Amino acid sequence: MPTTPHHLQAVLLATGNELMTGDLVDSNSAWLAKQLTELQVGVRAKLTVGDQFEELVWAMTQAIEKAGLVILTGGLGPTSDDLTRALLARVSGRPLQRDPELLREIEDFFHQLGRTMKPVNRIQAEIPDGAQGLSNPVGTAPGIRIEIGAATVFALPGVPREMIAMFETHVRPWILQRTPPTTHRISILCCGRGESDLVEELAEVIERIRSCPELSFGTRASDSVIALKLTGPRADELEQFAREIENRLGPIAFGRGNSTLAEVVTQLLFQRGQSVVVAESCTAGEIGHEITTIPGSSQVFPGGWISYSNEFKHRFLDVPQPVLDSFGAVSDACVLAMAEGALQQSGADWAIAVSGIAGPGGGSPEKPVGLVYFAVGQPGNLRVFKRTFSNLGRETIRRRATLTALNALRLRLLNIEPVE
């Protein structure tokens, strides 16, 4: 990033003892980094320290030397652990003063909640002389903006919801005034092929993208979904490369941006006026829960069965007892019968049935932990297949089974056979 001017670089400073003990994963920094990157602000460093004054002074001193924009999170509450006000006063060399307007805003906020402001909250209206108080639309802790040396420092609350609201209200507009948005990003989401296989298949395109000095290409894998990320200054050029990749990958690429398999599947069902039911054993409700992350999914998803025990499979999905006795619940015959039962009972257009061994126990040489059977399809037209997921733990196996099932339904809705 050597060509980016200094004032378009940022340092993130996360504070709080709970970040130093591993009690809390710092999701703020990743969220902020994503926003800043999209706004073309390069993040030079992230610093994280606890609520110790000398560590805070060290970190802030480093931060304002390294970048023109410093975003600090945390330490704005009313207790003695909340050192951000004192920190900004120390590093800027300016005394704290009570800001009457800020005090009124805090009082108003308490008033709206039907509560009376406690005296201790008055301290939250204190900001260094010459700094600007930033109103908090969703909480009691106001933020602070202050110029220190060549840097502009924004101090925001540590609570993610409040931090996000204040970033949008105060920081984003400030940045947009200074950086014309000329970086474009396209993220192509893929499912059904591994990261290294994708990179190998696309080697030639990737090389052409990377040979353009202004363009970048990267991948990111999250469970069974791989994101291919293209960045560059010209939207049409990126779009051309993106379409080339999507054409080459065909149905492997299922969407862009923040889309999800659940969203694509519900959209396809909605377009066709069709419905899907689930019969879940090892995933035990995760597929239903995932489908219903999409608002309005009730139009395509009447419900399903969490058929965890063999008896439940037999009684409510009519899985024949001989199937369970001869082949077991983790078998092609069982998932087929589960899907048939779900279709017959519900009259839905499509069914997904899943049964597998999520571990840690219950595996055998023939049926190891990670083995999952799937049946996906329509009445009289069901496809059965299996996967053996790496044994990366019970929840990872179940998550991958859920996404694999949704992807299989997506492919069948597109009239493409899932790979056996």
Place this chain on the structure above:
Amino acid sequence: MPTTPHHLQAVLLATGNELMTGDLVDSNSAWLAKQLTELQVGVRAKLTVGDQFEELVWAMTQAIEKAGLVILTGGLGPTSDDLTRALLARVSGRPLQRDPELLREIEDFFHQLGRTMKPVNRIQAEIPDGAQGLSNPVGTAPGIRIEIGAATVFALPGVPREMIAMFETHVRPWILQRTPPTTHRISILCCGRGESDLVEELAEVIERIRSCPELSFGTRASDSVIALKLTGPRADELEQFAREIENRLGPIAFGRGNSTLAEVVTQLLFQRGQSVVVAESCTAGEIGHEITTIPGSSQVFPGGWISYSNEFKHRFLDVPQPVLDSFGAVSDACVLAMAEGALQQSGADWAIAVSGIAGPGGGSPEKPVGLVYFAVGQPGNLRVFKRTFSNLGRETIRRRATLTALNALRLRLLNIEPVE
């Protein structure tokens, strides 16, 4: 932490461009911080920088000045982006040399995978003169341990699975030789009361704990579960305070450490030889999925119904059509009928039924987004109650409904009435 000797303090240094763009949440640092805190090593700061040599040099220089233990993650791969080896050589002032033993280990690892080592991987056997190569039991990238100034630096791979394996193999034993484990921690988990109410109720005990200079008390809220954390040098003293808190809170405190409501509930059912079924509308499988995070939960959980549509509720759980027509799916009458239907169909001992408005649409002045009805109990002995969760988004409402339902079952299993 002013009394802790310098060599028992650590700085974490996470590297990689993907951490600077928000494409990846740094889970390594939180995991490492947790381990180090439990090992009584105070984490003074976390630094995160991208794969730029000058930023890496800055961060490493800061790190070795601040603490006696520095754990760096990332940058050990074979590509030109992997700068950790060059960084350690630069900051230590010692040239890189190829370590023949390390080379043999890397070759062996490839051999075990049935693959041939590529020439590019040879660079991974290069470590600064005087440093020690650390074998990687689960990957190709060896780690490095090196003394720079007064600090010991461990460089570990960035892939979480490899990082964890190498921490356990190389770093933990090194720390244990230097720090007798004399800090104890107790974490008391609570559900059914808010964080500020808990702190108010316990104000007197908390004050007594905090008046002991060696003891500390903190809280952490995660959805509907609040953890009360006590830390101190003497196990019996902590235990006494913990029991006092647990006695005062009664059934509000449901467990300790890493326990979950699902674990406690399945354990109670297991002890009684009883079973539970679910009838889920707005949570749509999340309760079943949560119960089955516990290995062996099949002994107490035969399954359930994801009764998302009204028709599904009527057809498979016998919710009377007049109930749906007169009161709607989000009503006390509906969840009662759902639970009764689930009990009758399954013959299970207990049932949980949930129906609510998760949003973002579908709310009204009488039934706002966040309103959720619950029915929990046994045949002829069901309790119905409702909650109105803050509208913090669809997934937060559903998560809180899931935990509230499990907590209600826990209380009923303990013969305690859930608060209406």
